[in-house]
Amino acid sequence: MSTNTITTFFALSAVAILVMAAAASVVWTAARYSERAARLKGAVVESLGASAPLLAWVVALAATLGSLYYSEIADFIPCEFCWYQRIAMYPLALILGIAAWRKDRDIWRYALPMVAVGAGLSGYHYLIQRFPDLAASSCSATAPCTAAWVWKFGFVSIPVMAFACFAAIAWLLVIGRQYRSAAG
Amino acid sequence: MPKPQQTATSAKSKTRKMPIGLILGGVFTVLLIVTVFLTMGEDAASTSDLADEYGTPSVEGSLPLLADSLTDPAIGTPAPRVVGADFAGTPVSITDDGRPKVVLMVAHWCEFCQAEVPWVGEWLNDGSLPDGVDFYGVATSIDRTRGNWPPSAWLEREGFTAPVLVDDRINTVANSFGLPAYPYWVIVNADGTIAARISGGISAADLDRIVASLAPA
Numbered sequence: 001m002s003t004n005t006i007t008t009f010f011a012l013s014a015v016a017i018l019v020m021a022a023a024a025s026v027v028w029t030a031a032r033y034s035e036r037a038a039r040l041k042g043a044v045v046e047s048l049g050a051s052a053p054l055l056a057w058v059v060a061l062a063a064t065l066g067s068l069y070y071s072e073i074a075d076f077i078p079c080e081f082c083w084y085q086r087i088a089m090y091p092l093a094l095i096l097g098i099a100a101w102r103k104d105r106d107i108w109r110y111a112l113p114m115v116a117v118g119a120g121l122s123g124y125h126y127l128i129q130r131f132p133d134l135a136a137s138s139c140s141a142t143a144p145c146t147a148a149w150v151w152k153f154g155f156v157s158i159p160v161m162a163f164a165c166f167a168a169i170a171w172l173l174v175i176g177r178q179y180r181s182a183a184g
Numbered sequence: 185m186p187k188p189q190q191t192a193t194s195a196k197s198k199t200r201k202m203p204i205g206l207i208l209g210g211v212f213t214v215l216l217i218v219t220v221f222l223t224m225g226e227d228a229a230s231t232s233d234l235a236d237e238y239g240t241p242s243v244e245g246s247l248p249l250l251a252d253s254l255t256d257p258a259i260g261t262p263a264p265r266v267v268g269a270d271f272a273g274t275p276v277s278i279t280d281d282g283r284p285k286v287v288l289m290v291a292h293w294c295e296f297c298q299a300e301v302p303w304v305g306e307w308l309n310d311g312s313l314p315d316g317v318d319f320y321g322v323a324t325s326i327d328r329t330r331g332n333w334p335p336s337a338w339l340e341r342e343g344f345t346a347p348v349l350v351d352d353r354i355n356t357v358a359n360s361f362g363l364p365a366y367p368y369w370v371i372v373n374a375d376g377t378i379a380a381r382i383s384g385g386i387s388a389a390d391l392d393r394i395v396a397s398l399a400p401a
Contacts (some may be wrong), residue, residue, distance in 0.1 A: 138384035139294035
C-alpha cells in the first residue's frame, strides 16, 4: 500500500472527524436551548459514554502510529512543530490506555490540558503552512515547518490530521466525563 | 401488585441508545471505500509515469554554510565549479569563465521558491538581465514525495527560461555553495569569486541593483 493511499485514508478520516466534532459542537450548544438537541446530546452520551475512554485511547494510538509511519517508513522529516505535537500526543497513547483499563474517572483532568496544548500547536503549525510569511522568509534546508509534506483536498495537511485527532480525543473525554456524571 | 412510580430519573434514562459500533464501523467502511476509489490507478501512475528527476553534477570546491550575508567569510573566495546538465540532459556548467553570474537555487516544494520563480522568470523574459551577465537556476532538494512535483514541469509552467542545472539526490551542488535555506542567491564576480550570498527571497529592485553592479562597464 503506497504512502499516497494511506495519506488519502488519513485525510478522509481527519475530515470525517472534523465534521463530527463540528456537529457535536452545534448539538452541545443547541442543547441549552432546544429539547430536541438535548435529547440528541443525551443519546450520544448514553451510546458513546461507556466506551469513550477506550475510543480516545484508540485515536491517540492511531495518531501516534500514523506519525511514526510518516517519519520512519515514508521518510518525512519531522520539523520542530511536528515534534512539539508529538510531545503532546505520544504520552496520551499511554495514559489514555491505562486510564481506560483502570476505568479512571479523572483522566480528563490530566489529558484535556495536553489535548488543548496539542490542538493549539497543530493550529499554529497549520497557520504557518498556509501563511509561511508569518514564520519565516525562506525554507530551511533541513526541515522547515512552513513546508507541507501532505496537502490533500486543498486543505488537509499533517497538522490538520493531528488537530482532528486532538479534537476527537477532547470530545471523547468530555462525553466520557458527562456519562460518568450522569451515571453517578 | 402496585405499579412502580415512574421517576424523573427513570424517564430521563429512557434516552434512546444509538448503535455506535455500527455507526463507527459504517463510517470506517465508507472511508475505506472512498480511499480505494480515489486512489485507484493513481499509485501505478505515480511510480511508473514520472521518472526521478535527479542530475549527476560534478563539483569542485566548496563554501562554508552561509550564516550571515553581511559578514560572509566566503566573499572574495573562489566559487565552486559545477559541471552538470538540465532536465533535458543539455550540458549546463557554472565555472570560472570570466563572466559574472547570478545563481538562483530553488526547491520545488518550497513556498518561497514558488513565489520567487514567477517574478524572476518574468524579469528575465523582460530582458532585464544586462549583456555580459549570466543567470543560472539550480533545481535542488528534488523530492517526489513533496509538493509541486515534478520540478521540470513547475519551472516550465512558470516560464523560467534561464539554464537550469539539476542537482543530485544528496544536493551536492547546494551543499557546495553553502546553502542554508531556499531560495538561495549566489552572486559571482567575473573573476570567479563570490560577490554575495543571500538566503531567502529578494525583490526585483534588489536584483536590478545586483546585476547593475556586475555588468561590465
